[in-house]
């Protein structure tokens with residue numbers, strides 16, 4: 001088990017390093033930020049001074065070296081725009097995105113898994129078919145369009161919920177959160193649904209396919225032959241087996257939800273990291289972009305690592321064979 | 326006294342895209358308390374589906390269409406899921422063919438045993454655990470405490486089947502339906518399990534339906550044999566008599582294809598042709614195209630005729646020459 005975890009940790013580290021190189025190289029290719037930051041009438045000397053101040057006059061490999069050394073000290077550069085550490089700016093926005101992603105994840109698992117199991121148990125029933133048809137819609141309609149439709153129906157036509165912003169926040173575990181106040185919650189619902197719909201559809205399909213497969217297994221029939229209640233057969237014998245792939249997907253999707261809440265945040269003016277990224281790209285605020293990408297990679301790698309750990313707990317076959325190995 | 330089990334004219338059909346497969350097509354069987362019935366037939370003849378029909382475990386697109394399954398006088402088909410659930414695992418247990426697939430891979434053995442005890446009796450976890458331990462010991466598993474805390478994949482096939490048998494025995498059922506429980510195991514283990522199950526059933530007075538495609542396996546075990554072909558019983562009677570003088574050409578073929586000690590090296594005769602698809606059965610006797618005795622008279626489906634000595638056979642031209650003198654020998 002320890003050997004397994006150490007090996008997985010090494011792999012994770014390698015992934016982060018590889019991404020650091022890619023991100024740095026990739027972002028370096030984006031136009032010259034000095035052009036954006038300095039007024040068009042600035043003299044050649046002003047431009048040179050600004051370039052030197054930002055460290056952009058050094059050769060590429062030196063810039064990367066400085067970037068890596070600083071990164072290890074938690075310094076991912078200073079925002080060209082805000083003049084403050086890029087990481088701080090992103091971390092300020094992280095709680096909003098994190099909250100949105102968690103609520104969306106909660107919705108997609110809490111609704112997607114039960115619906116998927118239901119549809120898998122009765123694939124031919126009307127309910128089962130309706131669930132599947134719904135998931136196809138959630139799957140294929142573009143995310144931003146779903147978001148705008150939600151705003152149109154619930155904010156504009158019905159006027160039940162606000163169309164954007166974060167609403168009133170309170171402090172919870174040292175973070176500003178919306179879900180504890182009524183106003184915050186009403187702001188949270190629509191973007192969370194929007195972010196959840198795609199994942200929910202994914203989970204419905206995954207859970208349904210797995211449920212159908214597991215249902216055909218002899219051990220399910222044997223469980224019924226033992227006289228267990230239908231409830232226990234589904235909640236223990238079937239669910240425990242389909243949780244293995246579901247947890248994997250949840251882990252992967254949580255990472256991507258955090259990272260790519262961009263569309264939802266933009267549509268609903270949700271002040272999170274995604275919106276910050278879009279703004280920074282428009283302003284060519286290179287350190288913020290780099291810091292955002294690096295942080296995202298780190299989060300995804302960490303989540304994947306944790307998923308592997310949970311996975312090994314769920315599946316005794318992996319845990320025990322790795323223990324021996 | 327009522328019979329323990331009496332199946333009357335059972336029909337179980339599978340409604341598939343290609344048509345209706347009558348997997349069980351008018352089966353009638355009965356079983357006394359403590360009796361062992363061997364249900365024999367080629368693969369695909371409907372043995373498993375018969376077993377599942379008794380317990381109401383036929384999967385879609387299959388369904389029991391008509392008939393009665395009287396267990397201790399109560400009709401299980403009419404009783405429905407609610408009644409069945411109180412009987413499954415409690416008074417009628419089942420053991421499946423492939424021990425690698427019957428235990429849930431992600432649950433520990435103790436979980437899978439305790440839940441079986443507690444599904445039917447309101448006892449403490451400790452009491453359920455104690456009984457599980459006892460059941461494991463009774464099927465010859467040593468150090469049951471360690472075994473209880475492991476997962477199925479840590480057991481060999483033979484061990485897993487023992488665990489499944491232990492689970493079936495937890496409530497000392499009146500009837501165990503064993504669906505080819507030794508087919509997937511190697512020969513030595515097969516023999517061990519066979520004799521253990523026989524002893525356990527004899528001790529507890531449990532009746533047994535032993536399903537197999539291998540006549541050699543049941544001939545030493547069962548009191549009574551029923552031979553199935555294409556969803557019907559085609560021959561039935563006391564094991565000794567059926568083996569000594571099979572009346573149906575199909576049964577005769579089955580017996581002659583079993584290797585015997587004496588005739589070591591002798592060529593085994595085989596039944597020609599293949600098991601027919603249930604969707605394309607011939608009219609009349611279903612065995613007709615493969616039968617050496619078939620005539621034009623076989624184009625009309627024969628009934629399951631009652632012969633002397635409690636034998637039944639579904640054949641226009643049964644092997645009744647010298648019967649029953651043969652048996653006297």
Ligand SMILES: Nc1ncnc2c1ncn2[C@@H]1O[C@H](COP(=O)(O)OP(=O)(O)O)[C@@H](O)[C@H]1O
Nearest residue numbers: 339346348367368369370371372373374375603
């Ligand atoms: N799930 C199923 N779908 C369709 N047909 C089935 C299904 N299960 C069984 N059958 C039909 O029932 C017949 C008998 O099956 P079975 O009872 O398993 O045979 P066996 O005698 O080998 O146990 C098969 O030949 C097949 O035609």
Ligand SMILES: [Mg+2]
Nearest residue numbers: 372373504505
């Ligand atoms: Mg079978």
